[in-house]
Amino acid sequence: MENINRSIRCSVDECVHHCRTCDYCSLDKICVGAHESHPSEKPCTDCLSFLSK
Numbered sequence: 001m002e003n004i005n006r007s008i009r010c011s012v013d014e015c016v017h018h019c020r021t022c023d024y025c026s027l028d029k030i031c032v033g034a035h036e037s038h039p040s041e042k043p044c045t046d047c048l049s050f051l052s053k
């Protein structure tokens with residue numbers, strides 16, 4: 001049975017760590033970062049644990 005971490009909601013099903021059957025991550029923990037030096041909006045942030053399928 002696949003792992004479902006209900007503390008990490010995620011809709012990025014292109015990620016290898018996505019729990020295919022529901023909108024959650026399967027990892028125990030993730031790392032979130034920013035690709036701007038002074039992030040001011042949501043689009044400035046990224047899930048750094050993302051791994052393409």
Ligand code: SF4
Nearest residue numbers: 010015018025047049
């Ligand atoms: S690693 Fe990040 S992008 Fe991938 S499923 Fe988990 S939360 Fe979503």
